[in-house]
Amino acid sequence: MKILVPVKRVVDANVKVRVSADKSSIDLSNVKMAMNPFCEIAVEEAVRLKEQGVATEIVAVTVGEEKSQEQLRTAMALGADRSIWVEQTGFVEPLAVAKLLKAVVDRESPDLIILGKQSIDGDNNQVGQMLAALCDMPQGTFAFRLSIENGRALVSREVDGGEQVVSLSLPAVVTTDLRLNEPRYAKLPDIMKAKKKPLDKITPAELGVIVSSSMTTIAVHEPPGRKAGIIVGSTGELVDKLRNEAKVIP
Amino acid sequence: MSVLVIAEHNNATLNSVTASVVAAAVQLDADIHVLIAGSDCSAAATAAGQYQGVSRVLVADNTAYANQLPEAVAPLVSSIAADYTAILAAAGTTGKNLMPRLAALLDAGQISDIVAIEAQDTFIRPIYAGNALATVKTSDPVKILTVRTSAFEPVGNGNNPDQMALDTVISQNKSQFISENLSTSERPELASASIVVSGGRGLGSAENFQLLERIADKLGAAIGASRAAVDAGFVGNDLQVGQTGKIVAPELYIAVGISGAIQHLAGMKDSKVIVAINSDADAPIFQVADYGLVADLFQVLPELESLL
Numbered sequence: 039m040k041i042l043v044p045v046k047r048v049v050d051a052n053v054k055v056r057v058s059a060d061k062s063s064i065d066l067s068n069v070k071m072a073m074n075p076f077c078e079i080a081v082e083e084a085v086r087l088k089e090q091g092v093a094t095e096i097v098a099v100t101v102g103e104e105k106s107q108e109q110l111r112t113a114m115a116l117g118a119d120r121s122i123w124v125e126q127t128g129f130v131e132p133l134a135v136a137k138l139l140k141a142v143v144d145r146e147s148p149d150l151i152i153l154g155k156q157s158i159d160g161d162n163n164q165v166g167q168m169l170a171a172l173c174d175m176p177q178g179t180f181a182f183r184l185s186i187e188n189g190r191a192l193v194s195r196e197v198d199g200g201e202q203v204v205s206l207s208l209p210a211v212v213t214t215d216l217r218l219n220e221p222r223y224a225k226l227p228d229i230m231k232a233k234k235k236p237l238d239k240i241t242p243a244e245l246g247v248i249v250s251s252s253m254t255t256i257a258v259h260e261p262p263g264r265k266a267g268i269i270v271g272s273t274g275e276l277v278d279k280l281r282n283e284a285k286v287i288p
Numbered sequence: 289m290s291v292l293v294i295a296e297h298n299n300a301t302l303n304s305v306t307a308s309v310v311a312a313a314v315q316l317d318a319d320i321h322v323l324i325a326g327s328d329c330s331a332a333a334t335a336a337g338q339y340q341g342v343s344r345v346l347v348a349d350n351t352a353y354a355n356q357l358p359e360a361v362a363p364l365v366s367s368i369a370a371d372y373t374a375i376l377a378a379a380g381t382t383g384k385n386l387m388p389r390l391a392a393l394l395d396a397g398q399i400s401d402i403v404a405i406e407a408q409d410t411f412i413r414p415i416y417a418g419n420a421l422a423t424v425k426t427s428d429p430v431k432i433l434t435v436r437t438s439a440f441e442p443v444g445n446g447n448n449p450d451q452m453a454l455d456t457v458i459s460q461n462k463s464q465f466i467s468e469n470l471s472t473s474e475r476p477e478l479a480s481a482s483i484v485v486s487g488g489r490g491l492g493s494a495e496n497f498q499l500l501e502r503i504a505d506k507l508g509a510a511i512g513a514s515r516a517a518v519d520a521g522f523v524g525n526d527l528q529v530g531q532t533g534k535i536v537a538p539e540l541y542i543a544v545g546i547s548g549a550i551q552h553l554a555g556m557k558d559s560k561v562i563v564a565i566n567s568d569a570d571a572p573i574f575q576v577a578d579y580g581l582v583a584d585l586f587q588v589l590p591e592l593e594s595l596l
Contacts, residue, residue: 039439200469200524201525286540
């Protein structure tokens with residue numbers, strides 16, 4: 039079984055971002071970048087399936103600028119066998135990413151595609167579902183447990199009310215939620231080995247995809263700040279404030 | 289000109305978040321249709337018809353839609369999408385699962401998690417865990433939108449629109465529903481409760497969440513949790529508040545033993561009044577709190593219970 043794992047380069051999860059001075063975007067200069075945390079979970083899940091003997095090959099893919107190759111190297115250090123870099127600078131909206139990935143799927147014919155449920159920059163939560171639609175594959179989103187049984191993917195999903203289990207024919211798309219696994223750290227020898235693993239570059243034109251956009255970001259603003267609060271001295275004072283000042287409890 | 293709201297329901301009852309999605313649709317200044325796709329879902333359809341502003345309820349009642357799997361519902365909605373300038377759903381796990389699949393079938397983009405409507409084609413949405421708000425304009429002929437329901441005041445009841453059956457049946461077997469395990473609670477729903485009492489790693493155990501439950505019972509509040517508390521197994525995933533969990537904006541949010549990571553703040557910082565109870569005076573949660581109490585929660589919670 040071959041698994042395709044799309045990954046994304048994003049701002050590190052611990053960075054508090056700032057709006058650019060001209061209010062057109064987020065200021066990303068000199069900001070630490072990393073693999074999107076949900077993508078790390080996707081890579082880890084693929085690696086575990088390979089360790090269990092379920093998967094035979096893991097191919098990582100990303101759509102992005104030159105530096106996004108770093109995240110492909112990370113994926114290979116964690117266990118991906120090879121990777122594909124779809125070279126595209128600037129912002130690419132989710133539908134365009136899905137179309138590029140669809141073209142990669144057509145070339146690679148994976149049995150399973152595992153990707154993060156959302157990236158922590160745009161917070162869109164769209165690419166996996168869009169890719170599934172374009173490939174006419176079933177989807178198991180927000181997965182917290184995944185197994186391959188009798189040629190189908192059994193996916194336990196985190197849903198608003200609790201949990202849901204679906205069974206999907208293969209090939210299928212699975213998107214990862216937080217509790218699917220705890221990703222490992224790459225070991226130094228594996229990081230060295232990853233440098234020698236194959237990384238192929240391809241352009242949208244070579245994939246036969248015209249990257250278009252229907253969305254324009256007109257402005258980006260800081261959210262309204264909260265006014266400074268107070269520290270109360272006791273539980274009694276807290277209850278008094280809530281009852282008589284904020285008037286939010288009876 | 290019409291817009292379509294995809295109702296969130298479990299066939300028998302309508303999820304109240306749908307009333308907030310209708311409220312967003314009202315701002316688009318068009319005829320509002322509501323789609324109920326399900327099986328034996330006439331009760332939910334009747335409830336949806338009562339929402340103010342709805343002019344028509346479309347009912348696709350077939351076993352093919354019993355579990356509302358997106359592999360069936362997305363093509364169903366796609367088959368009627370040409371009639372609409374916008375299609376909206378709540379930005380919960382159901383809408384997030386369905387809407388991008390629908391958008392791709394229509395070769396349209398999607399604007400996720402809208403919190404305000406600037407114009408028919410221009411919307412505001414949070415990005416980077418709510419640390420910025422982007423104003424986004426789309427040129428798609430049909431706008432696919434998911435709505436952050438905590439940002440829209442729900443519409444009231446009092447209406448009686450026409451109901452129309454939708455006979456299209458989408459059969460598929462690529463995806464099969466196996467089971468679900470939904471938590472049941474007498475408490476108000478987390479996403480729409482007016483008071484939320486939330487616990488973090490500081491609670492220390494699942495048993496200690498009972499201290500919060502007693503306070504929630506006194507206040508008629510919903511229970512929430514930080515990711516750390518869910519990861520530690522203190523409570524189920526359905527209680528997680530944050531960037532990738534539930535987004536809440538109650539009148540009162542009481543954070544107990546929660547440090548306040550960016551990802552948690554993203555899920556609750558639009559609450560009207562925030563209370564933080566934590567023994568660590570440097571915890572970032574105090575930066576967004578209206579009232580902070582630096583103290584041992586195991587001492588505070590029993591006191592709080594007796595004073596309420």
